[in-house]
Amino acid sequence: MPEDPNITVARFNFKQAIVVAIITGLTTLGGTLLTMQSGKSDDTPDFNNDLEDCQEQLQQASASLENAITISSLRDISNIYFGQDANEQAVKNTIRELISTSELYKKDSQHYMHKLFRLKKLMLANGGNINVRVSNANKEACGLIQDLLKGIEYYKGSIDGNVESTRVAVEDFQKKLNNFTPGYFEEQNIGIVGKKTFNAILEHYERS
Incomplete structure (x- = not known):
């Protein structure tokens, strides 16, 4: 009617x-x-x-x-x-x-776990990882990685999605973990945010 x-x-x-x-x-x-x-x-x-x-x-x-x-x-x-x-x-x-x-x-979206969830979705959409060694790496993912590493005190720069500064922070994080657990990240995977890096970020957050 x-x-x-x-x-x-x-x-x-x-x-x-x-x-x-x-x-x-x-x-x-x-x-x-x-x-x-x-x-x-x-x-x-x-x-x-x-x-x-x-x-x-x-x-x-x-x-x-x-x-x-x-x-x-x-x-x-x-x-x-x-x-x-x-x-x-x-x-x-x-x-x-x-x-x-x-x-x-909006409030929940600022929570650390929510940011991790968003990064995970971007990783899955990109074949399971974010390669920050390439100049055309996903800028949104880079911004999330910067934010997440800053939350566990492994990054001190601006949250701007810049690929180069993200790469430096990721490699620094991975190399420091290799100092504690030699061989945890293979050389060819340095600079790539995959499952191991994701889990390491989550573990650092849960311990902090």
Whole structure:
């Protein structure tokens, strides 16, 4: 049965109000700028600074509007998460839960084990290892390797995914392990992050 358009309008009324409020705010700010420009006088020494501040705020508001969720997107979200009988408060509560879940994921993504898991996925997608001896090594994987080695104090540089600095850190880590366990890494595998290197990083983390 087709949805009653009146119900759809009612359901998105408050969402439309948010978008209208943003647009109204931008229009008002733009009008303020025009008024300030037309009323410029020599006895307003701070005019240029005020104008620059307003222009900066207008640019920020414009950028926010460009990144805002459209009514069309909200309708798609609504079809997934909300029933047709969902009232405004139910929609707000669900959105809050989604935001909370998103924030929790961001927090978890910074955990050491989560980073190890992400590296493992990249290794599997790359045939089981990350070869940092080659210049075209996966930059995301290199960034994770830097981050992981920094977490166990085997890297002190920037987390930038640079292949060369990653290679130096990996080789240093592997050679130091070979000093404790001679032959643990074969010479031809120095500079390659495979199963042994992954397990060694995990073991160092668990002991720390």
